[in-house]
Amino acid sequence: xxxxxxxxxxxxxxxxxxxxxxxxxxxxxxxxxxxxxxxxxxxxxxxxxxxxxxxxxxxxxxxxxxxxxxxxxxxxxxxxxxxxxxxxxxxxxxxxxxxxxxxxxxxxxxxxxxxxxxxxxxxxxxxxxxxxxxxxxxxxxxxxxxxxxxxxxxxxxxxxxxxxxxxxxxxxxxxx
Numbered sequence: 457x458x459x460x461x462x463x464x465x466x467x468x469x470x471x472x473x474x475x476x477x478x479x480x481x482x483x484x485x486x487x488x489x490x491x492x493x494x495x496x497x498x499x500x501x502x503x504x505x506x507x508x509x510x511x512x513x514x515x516x517x518x519x520x521x522x523x524x525x526x527x528x529x530x531x532x533x534x535x536x537x538x539x540x541x542x543x544x545x546x547x548x549x550x551x552x553x554x555x556x557x558x559x560x561x562x563x564x565x566x567x568x569x570x571x572x573x574x575x576x577x578x579x580x581x582x583x584x585x586x587x588x589x590x591x592x593x594x595x596x597x598x599x600x601x602x603x604x605x606x607x608x609x610x611x612x613x614x615x616x617x618x619x620x621x622x623x624x625x626x627x628x629x630x631x632x
Contacts, residue, residue, distance in 0.1 A: 467554075473596060
């Protein structure tokens with residue numbers, strides 16, 4: 457995907473690994489820009505009345521991805537920072553819809569920093585498409601190329617505080 461300018465009515469769609477800060481950076485960014493904020497994981501939990509981990513356990517990884525895809529395709533916001541689940545990139549239909557709705561920003565983080573943030577990522581409701589346990593490194597290796605493929609803008613947030621990361625996104629989008 458090529459670089460794309462943000463219009464004043466576009467959404468900012470954050471993608472990236474679990475633990476990369478999509479929700480926390482998203483809230484701060486929304487406040488800075490006077491945008492609304494939506495956390496897709498919370499939307500899914502509210503619609504299904506279950507935690508993400510319980511949904512994944514009940515539906516399996518592909519079943520969860522199907523639910524997430526339906527929720528993502530139905531989003532219709534303006535002037536909103538949207539924090540997606542880390543697995544959103546498994547749904548080409550949903551990513552296509554989000555790309556039409558706004559600029560997709562990949563919050564890039566190095567594996568060692570991610571490992572520090574996620575001491576036990578098995579409790580986070582993380583979708584793993586392969587059978588059995590999957591290491592964080594294997595998940596990272598599987599997803600990073602997808603994030604890079606779908607991003608309009610990539611922002612390296614390694615070593616940045618939440619506010620610094622939000623400012624970096626704002627600067628990358630040319631917003632004051």
